[in-house]
Amino acid sequence: MSQGIGESIADYLNHARAERGLSANTVAAYRRDLGLYRDFLASRGIGNLAEVTPVEVTEFVRELAHEQAPASVARHVVSVRNLHQFAADEGLTPTDPAADVSPPRLERRLPKALPVDVVAAILEAPDTDTVEGLRDAALLELLYGTGARVSEVCGLDVDDLTDALDGRESGLRLLGKGGKERAVPLGSYAAAAVQAYLVRARPQLAAHAARPSPALLLNSLGRRLSRQSAWAVIQRAAAGAGVTQDVSPHSLRHSFATHLLDGGADLRVVQELLGHSSVATTQIYTLVTIEHLREVHAAAHPRAR
Structure with a gap:
């Protein structure tokens, strides 16, 4: 008898917590996302992950897109993709139906640094x-x-x-x-x-x-x-x-990073200081710095305006 979706989700969450070392908050977020996915599949008469095809995953994402913000949809897609990748790696399913399903493009918001x-x-x-x-x-x-x-x-x-x-x-x-x-x-x-x-x-x-x-x-x-x-x-x-x-704890963190880069700090150093696992996450602060340079140039150069 194949494993039910609820059991597969429980196994994945245990793996995420014990093997990948994810925080309790992250695991809780995955649990909520995957609970919604389980209910969606149940409404389609699907009782285990081996029955899921790319069609169901795409329909789930499309349905979410009508109800939730792009950032929330993107988080759900990550949760679903991680679940299916785990199931395929563990031999619970023959293929990974979510491998080619991409989250919606998010508008890139620049962090707000304080002067x-x-x-x-x-x-x-x-x-x-x-x-x-x-x-x-x-x-x-x-x-x-x-x-x-x-x-x-x-x-x-x-x-x-x-x-x-x-x-x-x-x-x-x-x-x-x-x-x-x-x-x-x-x-x-x-x-x-x-x-x-x-x-x-x-x-x-x-x-x-x-x-x-x-x-x-x-x-x-x-x-x-x-x-x-x-x-x-x-x-x-x-x-x-x-x-x-509006000022928040993250405002001070954003300001810390931006002021370091404005002062000539290397991007990799700022990455280490912030604790980012990927330098791509830190690179958004270089856009803030470039925007600042544009503002200074526009205000100071006689032929910039």
């Missing part, structure tokens, strides 16, 4: 005469100073900083997507902000906890600062700096 002076104003916005202000300053300096994702900074423990602050490590170690670890330099501004927070603020925040937390950044209850709270810190700092445009 250097705007970033500086945001970083200087927290009131460092307060416990929360010292923590907020450390968070902001770490985000912009390292280009880290907000989840990576919120996931830091005090022990992760000790060696970097004492000069025993070449940089701060971050745990990125898929459990990949990378080292990034810890600049003097970020190091000073973290040191001030550790000495003058964290002990007071930690005193509010029922039990000690290893987390570097703590909330008012002495628990690990969440991504949602970090987002609120950034928006509060932006408002305090008088910034009217």
Whole structure:
């Protein structure tokens, strides 16, 4: 008896988690996507993956395109293709019916980088005469100073900083997507902000906890600062700096990358610092830099306009 689609999906998700090391959030997203695909196939009377042909996969994508945004459709296509490739590799199906099905073309959106002076104003916005202000300053300096994702900074423990602050490590170690670890330099501004927070603020925040937390950044209850709270810190700092445009944790990450490239950093170096697995992902920042050059040229050159 052939394996049912639900069993095949469960096997694939276990493989994605255990063998490929995908994060819990990514696996959960695949589970949702593939649940929708399973229901679609069931509505066509298909009970196992061996019965699927390119026609069904194409129909599924076409049906999604009428209901969802291109980015969501593209994610579903990736989930379905990965499932069928796994099934073919494992001998569960004789062929891979999704191999030639492509996701819809996505409009390439350039990341929005903030000007250097705007970033500086945001970083200087927290009131460092307060416990929360010292923590907020450390968070902001770490985000912009390292280009880290907000989840990576919120996931830091005090022990992760000790060696970097004492000069025993070449940089701060971050745990990125898929459990990949990378080292990034810890600049003097970020190091000073973290040191001030550790000495003058964290002990007071930690005193509010029922039990000690290893987390570097703590909330008012002495628990690990969440991504949602970090987002609120950034928006509060932006408002305090008088910034009217939308600012998010990714704004600081985008600005980090763009400012490095504007300063002459090599693309491969920026790729390593951001933790991108492919340089193609990092190359979008070169388009931002070129756009900036066009703006400067148009404003400054007498025959550009």
